[in-house]
Amino acid sequence: MDNKPSGCHQQIVTIDDVFFSYENKHVIEGLQFTVLERDFVGLMGANGAGKTTLLKMIVGLLRPTRGEIRLFGQPVRQFNDWERIGYVPQKNALNPLFPATVREVVTSGLFGRKKLFRRVSKADRQKADDALYAMRIEDLADRRIGQLSGGQQQRVFLARAMINNPELLILDEPTVGIDAETQEGFFRMIRHMHQHHHITFIMVSHDMEMMKSYLGNQPALKDGGLSFYVKHTHEPENCGETNLTHSIQQLRDSMEVLSSR
Numbered sequence: 001m002d003n004k005p006s007g008c009h010q011q012i013v014t015i016d017d018v019f020f021s022y023e024n025k026h027v028i029e030g031l032q033f034t035v036l037e038r039d040f041v042g043l044m045g046a047n048g049a050g051k052t053t054l055l056k057m058i059v060g061l062l063r064p065t066r067g068e069i070r071l072f073g074q075p076v077r078q079f080n081d082w083e084r085i086g087y088v089p090q091k092n093a094l095n096p097l098f099p100a101t102v103r104e105v106v107t108s109g110l111f112g113r114k115k116l117f118r119r120v121s122k123a124d125r126q127k128a129d130d131a132l133y134a135m136r137i138e139d140l141a142d143r144r145i146g147q148l149s150g151g152q153q154q155r156v157f158l159a160r161a162m163i164n165n166p167e168l169l170i171l172d173e174p175t176v177g178i179d180a181e182t183q184e185g186f187f188r189m190i191r192h193m194h195q196h197h198h199i200t201f202i203m204v205s206h207d208m209e210m211m212k213s214y215l216g217n218q219p220a221l222k223d224g225g226l227s228f229y230v231k232h233t234h235e236p237e238n239c240g241e242t243n244l245t246h247s248i249q250q251l252r253d254s255m256e257v258l259s260s261r
């Protein structure tokens with residue numbers, strides 16, 4: 001299905017009159033919002049406002065109580081093109097004994113929801129190498145992820161989310177527990193990816209200063225406890241496909257600031 005209108009304005013996520021309750025607790029009520037191609041959406045709100053709940057509905061882990069969410073024009077329940085989406089969930093402290101290596105964690109991003117036991121092909125290995133290289137973590141490839149610093153783990157999860165060259169990246173508080181300087185470098189990289197690559201972002205963050213410095217002071221929408229800050233990047237010349245492999249050098253350049261710390 002080609003539902004891509006000209007001019008880089010495809011609806012990537014459509015939230016159509018969505019309600020959500022946990023048992024009797026109403027969290028989201030009648031939310032209406034559209035994320036367009038190459039938007040950067042910063043989602044802010046107090047603890048418990050429903051940010052994580054909304055992201056989980058967008059990636060199909062929770063179902064709205066009422067209303068509908070569409071991904072690339074398709075209702076989430078029918079959507080099965082999950083390779084187009086990279087999702088970095090809210091981070092929990094990893095057990096240092098968690099046995100997976102960095103390479104294994106990154107490669108697992110290739111195995112969509114229904115392909116858990118796919119064999120790792122040569123092409124898969126190359127994709128993992130590209131993602132590791134782009135995030136400047138190739139030297140960590142054989143280390144156990146639980147033994148890395150928070151900032152290093154961050155890059156691993158981002159590499160995992162990027163391995164399929166996603167069109168939509170969803171990040172849930174990606175810099176929690178990371179020192180201020182590393183956070184700044186991380187945001188710089190995210191901004192670079194948004195400005196130079198064909199990726200739409202939805203990011204939850206409590207870092208008001210950083211979010212507003214990029215997205216402006218005025219939310220595009222305030223609904224209940226949720227505030228949506230949006231930056232559009234719709235210059236037609238930037239609409240072409242961008243392949244991660246072709247972008248690696250640029251991404252590495254944008255990582256300089258991180259790796260030098």
Ligand SMILES: Nc1ncnc2c1ncn2[C@@H]1O[C@H](COP(=O)(O)OP(=O)(O)OP(=O)(O)O)[C@@H](O)[C@H]1O
Pocket residue numbers: 022023025027045046047048049050051052053054
């Ligand atoms: N599995 C659950 N069962 C019942 N209530 C839940 C569940 N998960 C979350 N909630 C409640 O729903 C509300 C929204 O939670 P959610 O995690 O979406 O908030 P959030 O905006 O992401 O918060 P934070 O900034 O603390 O991460 C909260 O009041 C929370 O306690």
